Amino acid sequence: MATEEITKRGVLVADSSQNMASLVTVMLRSLGRKDIREAYDASRVMLEVRRRAFDVIIIDDALEGMDGVAFTRKLRAMTDCQNRLTPVIMMSAAPDAKRIADARDAGVTEFLRKPFAASHLQTRLVSIEANPRGFIEAAAYNGPDRRRRTVDVGSKDRREGQSKAG
Template sequence: MAFKRLNILVVDDNAAMRGLVRTVLTAFGCEMIFEASTAQHCVEVLRAKAIDIIVLDWKMKPVDGISLVKLLRNPNKSPNPYVPIIMLTAYAELSKVREARDAGVTEFMAKPFSADALYRRIQSIVNRPRPFVRTKVFFGPDRRRLAKPDYEGPERRDDEVQSA
């Protein structure tokens, strides 16, 4: 994979964590790494640069990562509502993973993280991009990952319908 062509934005209010993520991304061959320490700065960078992936912390001030994801997924307020977002957080309990997914996060990673785990998340985003879904209450990457061949319900995706 050509990591050097990716524009990645690391958003975390902790400078040391931004530096750690930057170091790992540089080791992958990334050359265009941008940093933001606040939600406002993140939006400013998105307006100025064509960002391919955001790596975002949950616990930030004054605006937390989940609130930022919701803002970024709002087509009326976001410079790029389709940008893939990797949530990198110390919150690892299932309820937090679900909350992040339901806010529109593309991938989820718990701290402490491994370089291999970040590499796999980026590869997944690039090699198997998830389609976006718009409903009355959600806009973001398709939250369904498991294909259930026996599901026959009305909300079945067209690409899962099996021909007889």
């Protein structure tokens, strides 16, 4: 029996299509990733995220058992899960603007439209690594900070001279 190599850079690929999951795995291997797990339905994905920590989760929007948006929302709400803060890249074959916004609002970190090339996947992985975003916990949202850029408001805090409304 082969032993599983677990590294700090593990990736979970979740897609109902085993062919698509395998294709993404091949892309990841071409990018130097070695520790890759595949899951083909939501129950297996849930088992995997509870089993061990991952560096990134790549999930299809149309995952069998629970779509990617619902799964991400559930993952972000699971305070006892070691992968709660893990970046999530969502793949989708035909997303519209509303679906992309729903994914963002569920806590998805990056988005890929199918079909995509290994270079597109690499761009998302590099973005996640180079520009980590803080995790926001609020009543209506748990997930990575949705703001992608910082705005310099100068060195003077405009709130200093203002009194608190009470």
